[in-house]
Amino acid sequence: MPKTADFVLERLTEWGIHRIYGYPGDGINGFLGALDRANGDPELIQPRHEEMGAFMAGGHAKFTGELGCCLATSGGGAIHLLNGLYDAKLDHQPVVAIVGQQKRFSLGAAYQQEIDPTLLFSDVSEFVQTCMHPAQARHLVDRACKVALSxxxxxxxxxxxxVQEEEAQPSPPRVHGAVYSSVGWTKPRVTPPQAELARAAEILNEGSKVAMLVGQGAAEAQDEVVAAAELLGAGVAKTLLGREVLPDDLPYVTGPIGLLGSTASYELMMNADTLFMVGTSFPYAEWLPEEGQCRCVEIDIDGRMIGVRYPTQANLIGDSKDTLQALLPMLQRKEDRSWREKIEHEVDRWWRVLDDRAHESADPVNPQLVAYELSPRLPENAILTTDSGSATNWWAQYLRLGKGMKASLAGTLATMGAGTPYAIAAKFAYPDRPVIALVGDGAFQMNGMNELITVKRYLEKLTAQNPTLIFCVFNNQDLNQVTWEQRAESADPKFMGSQWIPDVPYAEFAKLLGFEGIKVDDPVAMGPAWDRALAADRPVVLEVVVDPEIPPVPPHIKSELGKKSAKAMLKGDPEEAGVMTKGAKQKMHEFTESVRDALPGKHE
Incomplete structure (x- = not known):
């Protein structure tokens, strides 16, 4: 007779879960046996650490829109899931976690590995329950999936x-208290009332300088966002989680916003008279228009988040795609395209600034050049991930995503360590597509190197249809993003005791596993190295020795940040000379391009 664990796995497959990321332990022995009996459906993918399994489950959800699933044993294994699950929660991804626990009669005895998982998971989970009887398993699985998706x-x-080992009870006894649930869920069609749509249209039609900001909530509304931007003559900035919403070859797409953003996005926001936010909860008010500068229309499916980032005059609570489809017939095409022309000019200037910056000399390789050389070489349908760190800046600014590409990162939690497992999960979900991760050496040392062993274990499955799986490691022996934050936010010099990390032969480690290992320490070799990596017949670690003194220059240096950075230098920063010289050169390129724009016959 099938056991409860067998029934749970079968029920999960009915919900569309055919891959579970999990690590073994005796607290889930019942599930391990059931997975063996399941003959690969669902398939167990064994990462090197439970945290990585949770990141992979969240990554699967991000790139597919489906339920992600992870599995961990009791005690320490369950605790390890938390960081990856918080990443999924804060970026609004549907993930179901299955966690082991000691036997029921052991609970309360301070038994080995006994923790209170209900309390532990109550903040990260919107639904958390313990299965105390086999007949309970059916409705717990069904409710967990419905809550995660809804x-x-x-x-x-x-x-x-x-309970895992007890005989399954797919149908509870027909007694008082029994619950009979079912598999099935349909995404609702959510649109605002007509009066609010009319109010939004009135505001957008009256605005002469419309700025749009789109996030991951607009991912399924690409065509509608384009149509709205064309009618309104708007420029469109993208949050990091919204990178894939629109391709970067559209001339009015200003790219990223915020500290990691573009000068084009900054000018868009600072000069707009109307703000149209679609599917985003971008939190940094200093990079949005000043209060009172703009009238604002916002679309968000979560009414709890509407109007909490910028004061709104029209609150469109609904799905981005459905709401835009209802709104578009009410929008009037703006005949005056001078605002649009100004935006497109700013976008063109921004790309020229990036070109200049990437080719600035460095010791040995300018980190901007790494992403600059990849951008024109991006394969069709590429999936791109990155980690939290200074590499995120170059991923955000330099990669010009084409139509149909996917891209994501740990957005709201901004935790280190997600870039590599995201890439692996993307490759499992889309084995026919090229996947490229840009990660810092700090994050790669933290956990990325270990997950290369996971790639080795599942090598044939990951590369049989398309071998392109590249991990590009920025080797600067520095926890670089925090180093810059120490200077700009705390007015402190770089503290070598916390910021320096050991030099590791990443490319050689890849070779030990049978992968392609490429090391670059000469800027001339950067382009050919990408060509070699993209043509490889196996996974690649592309290690680039980059200059830690190249600053991630924000699109506008706030006076307070500038003062603090100067104070940090005066306190005796170990990289003072290089930072000041290279930082000045990086910022100077914006001024140079402005001068070029003012000259007659500037681009002829």
């Missing part, structure tokens, strides 16, 4: 070891 969040089910 609220785009994390749901957790805890299974004591003895």
């Amino acid at each position: 609220n785009r969040t994390v749901a957790t089910i805890i299974f004591p070891v003895d």
Whole structure:
């Protein structure tokens, strides 16, 4: 007879979960046996650490829109899931976590590995329950999946070891208290009332300088966003989680916004008279228009988040695609295209600034050049990930995504360590597509190197249809983003005791695993190195020795940040000379391009 664990796995497959990222332990022995009996459906993918499994489950959800699933044993294994699950929760991804627990009669005895997982997971999970009887498993699985999908969040089910092993009860006894649930969920069509749509249209039609800001909530509304931008003559800035919403070859797409943003996005926001936010909760008010500068229309499916980032005059609570489809017939095409022309000019200037910056000399390789040389070489349908760190700046600014490409990172949690497992999950989900991760050496040392072993274990599955799986490591022996934050936010010099990290032969490590290992320490070799990596017949670690003194220059240096950075230098920063010289050169390129724009016959 099938056991409860067998029934749970079968039920999960009915919900479309055919891959579970999990690490073994005796607290989930019942599930391990059931997975063996399941003959690969669902398939167990064994990462090197439970945290990585949770990141992979969240990455799967991000790139597919489907439920992600992870599995961990009781005690320490369950605890390890938390960081990856918080990443999924804060970026609104549907993930179901299955967690082991000690036998029911052991609970309360301070038994080995006994923790209170209900309490532990209550903040990260919108639904968390312990299965205390086999007949309970059916409705717990069904509710967990429904909650995760409906609220785009994390749901957790805890299974004591003895319940896992008990005989399954797919249909509860027909007694008082029994619950009979079913598999099935349909995404609702959510649109605002007509009066609010009319109010939004009135505001957008009256505005002469419309700025749009789109996030991941607009990912399924690409055509509608383009149509709205064309009618309104608007420029469109993108949050980091919204990178894939629009391709970067559209001349009015100003690219990223914020500290990691573009000068084009900054000018767009500072000069607009109307703000149109679609599917985003971008939190940094200093990079949005000043309060009172703009009238604002916002689309967000979560009414709890509407109007909490910028004061709104029209609150469109609804799905981005459905709401835009209802709104578009009410929008009037703006005949005066001078605002649009100004935006396109700023975008063109920004790309020229990036070109100049990437070719600035460095010791040995300018990190901007790494992403600059990849951008024109991006394969069709590429999937791109990155980690949290200074590499995120270059990923955000330099990669010109084409139509159909996917891209993501740990957005709201901004945790280190997500870039590599995201890439692996993307490759499992889309084995026919090229996947490229840009990660810093700090994050790669933290956990990325270990997950190359996971790639080795599942090598044939990951590369049989398309071998392109590249991990580009920025080797600067520095936890570089925090170094810059120490200077700009705390007015402190770089503290070598916390910021320096050991030099590791990343490319050689890749070779030990049978992968392609490429090391670049000469800027002339950067382009050919990408050609070699993209043509490889196996996974690649592309290690680039980059200059830690090249600053991630914000699109506008706030006076307070500038003063603090100067104070940090005066306190005796170990890289003072290089930072000041190279930082000045990087910022100077904006001034140079402005001068070029003012000259007659500037680009002829």
